[in-house]
Each structure stands twice: as structure tokens, then as C-alpha cells.
Amino acid sequence: MQRKRVTLDEVARIAGVSRATVSLVVRKSPLVADHTREKVEQVMAELDYVRDIGAARLRNNSSRTVGVIVPNLVNSFFTEFLAGVERVMGEDDRVVLLANSQDDPRRQDDILQRFRGHGVDGVILCPAAGTDPDLPGRMRRWGLPVVQSLREIGRGATDYAGADYIDGVRLAVQHLVRLGRRRIAFLSVGARTSAREERLAGFARALAETGAKDAGIVEADLSWEGAAHSAAEVLALPSRPDAVLCFNDILAAGLMRGLRRAGIEPGRDMAVMGLDDLPLAELTYPPLSSIAMDPAGIGVAAARLLARRLADPAAPPERSILAPRLVIRESSGAEAG
Amino acid sequence: MQRKRVTLDEVARIAGVSRATVSLVVRKSPLVADHTREKVEQVMAELDYVRDIGAARLRNNSSRTVGVIVPNLVNSFFTEFLAGVERVMGEDDRVVLLANSQDDPRRQDDILQRFRGHGVDGVILCPAAGTDPDLPGRMRRWGLPVVQSLREIGRGATDYAGADYIDGVRLAVQHLVRLGRRRIAFLSVGARTSAREERLAGFARALAETGAKDAGIVEADLSWEGAAHSAAEVLALPSRPDAVLCFNDILAAGLMRGLRRAGIEPGRDMAVMGLDDLPLAELTYPPLSSIAMDPAGIGVAAARLLARRLADPAAPPERSILAPRLVIRESSGAEAG
DNA sequence: CGTTGCATTTAGATCGTTCTAAATCACAGG
DNA sequence: CCTGTGATTTAGAACGATCTAAATGCAACG
DSSP, rough: OOOOOOOHHHHHHHSSSSSHHHHHTTTOOOTSHHHHHHHHHHHHHHHHHOHHHHHHHHHHHHOSOOOOOOSOOOSSSHHHHHHHHHHHHTTTOOEEEEEEEOHHHHHHHEEEEHHHTTTOSSSEEEOTTTTTTTTHHHHHHHHEEEEESSOOTTTTSSSSEEEOOOHHHHHHHHHHHTOOOEEEEEESSSOOOHHHHHHHHHHHHHHHHOHHHHHEEEEEEESSSHHHHEEEEEEEESSSSSEESSSSSSHHHHHHHHHHHHTOOTTTTEEESSBBHHHHHHTTTTTTTTEEOOOHHHHHHHHHHHHHHHTTTTTTHHHEEEEEEEESSSSSSSSOO | OOOOOOOHHHHHHTTSSHHHHHHHHTTTTTSSOOHHHHHHHHHHHHHTOOOOOOHHHHHHHHOOOEEEEEEESSOOOOOOHHHHHHHHHHTOOOEEEEEEEEHHHHHHHHHHHHHHHHHHHHHEEOOTTTOOOOHHHHHHHHHHHEEEEESSSSSSSSSEEOHHHHHHHHHHHHHHHHHTEEEEEEEESOOOOOOHHHHHHHHHHHHHHHOOOEEEEEEEEESSSHHHHHHHHHSSSOOOOOOOEEESSSHHHHHHHHHHHTTOTTTTTTTOOOOOOOGGTBBSSSBBBEOOOOOOOOHHHHHHHHHHHHHOSSSSEEEEEEOOOOOOOSTTOOOOO
């Protein structure tokens, strides 16, 4: 059943050259004469030769494989990110080893060990909440190149690709203020990540800049049900908010369900905004105003950073921060006037 | 920068045993004496030894790596599927090579060659629309074990994991008929896949069983915008439908937007149902009645089938078909009575 | 004390590639 | 005809594991 592999030796024997020559042809070396190359390529096609990249890596230490670790595969923010990464890697003839840390640092460690064992050239990591702050250091000591993305441990320790969350939140707050909202609450999540810190920091800063009132911060489970349940808590805030900015669109959609159940009409009685502009933002009712972060673009950027890092391991760490964009729909309320 | 790998030889030297013994320890062989094992394990921990799986595979032909090819990473049906696969593989200490065919058979072929080159143990494949019918045959000739999932080329040629789409459609049609709907249309997609054929076949069969009228089949782009645009076409069908069953929830959500733009209230004036019960079905307005297909469960089943196949390559092909479940929300109209 | 049997350990070949250093070839120039 | 040069080609040693077959140690037995 298991068919035996066609090897360089076999091709060499049939083409009447040496193994080394065939290897050169495989690697498109300019050293080999045109007629030899043609002959060898023909034989390779006939025998359906497939180069064994594992064996190659054993010798030359490049597996053309990169690991990607995301905390979650249900949130489409991460899957769009992943799609961006995968596209660039595919174009670059690399292959993606995917793993899901489920936001658990222990699992994340296991995965990294597996990746090391498989000899990945590098890793793109969205660090799990609660990751050991020394992880970038450990990875450096392992000699494993890493690009962090979407979240970051030890700012500036490694390459990083992300969106400007702080500015994104600012855009949202400014938009709400322009529409006349003054008491703004923030619906946050429990998991301690740099993304959360940045969004909260951006919130505080934007309130200060616009003079809007901080109506309070509520924490919800990261699921639409969780957010729906938080509606009561939001409505009970001492200074009753007239707008809620949510950590992401999933929470925003859930919150809108919760508000409507409580008889509050989102978009009219209470402005609601999301962050991330997931595809579902278009489909909720009312359609959700949000801040587009272009996760696929971030994935592309992360993949490029890793490619650069692999080409030049000694280069100084680089950051690739994409600008967010305000997407106005209906949940933030009618246009002023 | 690139740190040199710790090898078996090194561990052996420091632990004062032979390379072969260390190898036995790594593989948890019962042949080695307890005190030796302890000593060796201690040294491995000290040196941070990581076994090179590529080198191991070269000798024993098992890479503990499987390839997964999906046509799309945006549709959460596929990402939930992927999450299921990844979970089982992780538990089983295997790693997933992910690739996205974008429903393009040429890309899919490239990916398979890459996978072969990386020495994957097997592949889980959701074949791209338009895949060469002989692909299962070619893969058999390559000696590459494969489990098809969600879609199928050459029924019964390989292991297969999926949901009973035909029965799923039947549940939907029966539900609509129970609510008094009589003229049912189907909003389909262009891509020719077994999933599409089964859903259409199920539709025809269910209409025959229930006596409902086929109000026509409309094809949309596989995106919510595409479906929104199709609303006009649906409304223009000669026997004006009173219900529309959609190929999936994304189309259903888009169609509802399109209907509302045209002044038709989904759920009241026109029943709308989706298939797949994606998370977004909860969040649309009105919430979408749908048929849960449990993609994560299918992913789990596919991973198990592949594990079985790897353990016993000669076993006869097996099918794992999950039963669908009706999820009633509001888009299908008020409860009868 | 030599032998047998069992548990444990090991040397050396091997997997399919790439690398290094050297060999071979073709041909021009002296 | 010999030598030097640049272009091709190659033999053989890696890479880091696993496998095979055999060696070793040790205790008990006759």
C-alpha cells in the first residue's frame, strides 16, 4: 500500500548522471548544463519525483515551514488573519503549521515544543493571555525566530504586526461624540492581553481628549451570550450611559440582543459600537458601526515580517502597525441633525 | 544566532550511555531499566533536548503531521470544522499543516505536492469545486492516505466524514410546511460540489414527500452581498414563493437584508431558512432558523477516521455521517396557531 | 565453574538530501 | 602535445534519528 518514495538516486540512475547533479537540478542551480537539466527534468516528471523536504532540512536547515499559533479559531478576526498569513506563505512556497492555544499558556508551550521538534523555520504567535513575559527571551535562546501579532508580550522584544488599537478606539469615541453621545461605557473582556490593555488605554485617552464622560467599564464573557447577559449590568451603571463601545463586534452583537430584550432599541435609545468590523457587523440588526482593523492585512504583514526575519536574522525588530478605519452603519445612531 | 540543536548523541555522551539507549527512552520503550531512564530523562531536561521529528520520519516513516485542505477560511463552517480537526490532532500529538485551496483545483494540486514533499502521514481534504474525479485514485497511487470531508469526489472511494445534508434539507422543508408555507424556493450557489448536489437533491425529495410546490431555484454568489442582490430575483419568481431555503446561513442573512430593503419583512412576509447554523444565525435580525450540521463534530470525525486509516491502511473505506438538527428561531415565521 | 536465559545495552547501517572538495571535460594558447 | 582555465560533474561525508542484530551483564542452575 505505502508506495516507496522515488529518490534522487533513482532519478540519477535513470538519467545517467550522479545524485549530486540531480540535486542541483532540483534546486535550480545555474551550474548545470542545459541539456543535462532538460534530461533530468524529463526523468523527474516521468517518475513523479517529489523532493523530500524533511531530508533536505536535515542537511541544510530550512524546512520551508512556519508555525502559526492563534488563541481561537471561532472568532473570525483570527481566521481572517490566518487567511492572510496562509496566502503569503503559499505564494512564498512555504507551508503553515497551524495550532490553537485556546488562550492557554501551557498548551501554547506544548505547541511550541512540537513546532521545534518539527523544525519550523519560524513562528507567528498571537500570545495566549497569561503568557510568561520571558517567552520571547526563551525563543531567542532556542534560536527560533518569532513574529508576534495582534497581541504582544514584552513590547519591542520581537517583530510585531498589529493594528493601532488606540487610534481605533479614538475614532469610535470621536464618532460617538460627534453624534451627540456624552456618557460612554466600555464593554470589555476578562482575558488580560495587550489588545485589551491598548483598547482600554485608548478609551481613557479618547475620553480625555473629547471631554466625554466615562460611564463605566463592564466585563463580559467573550461570547455573544455573555455580552447579552451584560446588558442588564450596563443599564444599571450609576451614570446611565447613552453609548457603549464594545471590545469587539461579537460582544456588540450580543449586547444589542440583550438590550432589545430589555426593551432598549440599540441605535436609537442607546448607541452601540463594535471594534474589528467582522463580516457579521453587516448582518446584525441594526447593522453595526465598527472600526475596521483589516485582520487579513495584518496577517499579510506578519508573514512578510517573518520572511524578512528569516532572510536576515540579525535585523533589528520591526513593527508593522496598520491604521484602523471607521465604518459607520446604524447602531451608533442617526447622523447628527 | 541560530542555536545548534541538542542531539541524541550529546545526551548520550553526557548521560554515559549510547545513542540507541537514549532513543529508546525518547520513545518510552519498556526495554530500558528504570535507573537508566531516570538518568537520561534528567539529562534531556537539563540540556533542553527536543527530538527532531523530521529526522525520525526519515527513518521510520511517520511524521506525525497531517495536511488539511479547505476551500475557504472565511466561512466559519470551515473554521469550526478545522477547529475540530485541530483539537483531535493536538490530543493525538499530531500537527496540522493547513492550506486553503480557494476552491481552485490547480492550487489544490500544488498544495498536495507540497504536502507530499513534507512527508505528511495523511490528508483531510474538502475537495475544491471542479476537482479531477480521479484525484482519489492518484492519491492512492501516491500511497497518500486521505479522508474526504464535507464534500466528496467519487463517492465511497475513500473514507468520508460529513453531515446528512439530504436529511437536513428535509427537516427544513418539513418545518416550513408545518408552519403553513407551500411555495418554497431554494437559494443556491454556483460552485459545483457534492454538498450542493446533495442539498438540491434533498430539496427535490423533500418537496415530493411533503407535497409543497417548487417555487424555483435561484443561484447567488457565495457572499451575503450576492444573496442580498438575489432578493429581487427571488421575488420575481413566477410562482411567488412564501418561503426560501438557502444553501447556507451566510446567504440567508444576506437574503434577509435584501428582502427588507425591498420592503418585505423576513419571517412575516417571507419565511427564510438557512443551513449550517453558523454562530451568526443567532445574531441576524430576525434570528435565523437553520439546520445545525455540527461542523466541529464533523472535523472530529474526520480526524478520527484518518487516525484509524493510518493505523490500518488496508481497512475498507468508512463513512461517518452526522445527523442534522433543526434549530427554530424567528426567520421561519410564527409558530403555527 | 561453564551454561543458559533474561534483561538491558549497543555498534553500525540506513533514511534522502545537501555540502565540500575534488575530479573531469573541453578547448584555447604556447 | 602539454598546460591552464572555466564550466560541469561527482564521490563521499554529513544531518539526527531509528532499526537490526548482536553483545553484554547478571543470576541461577546443573
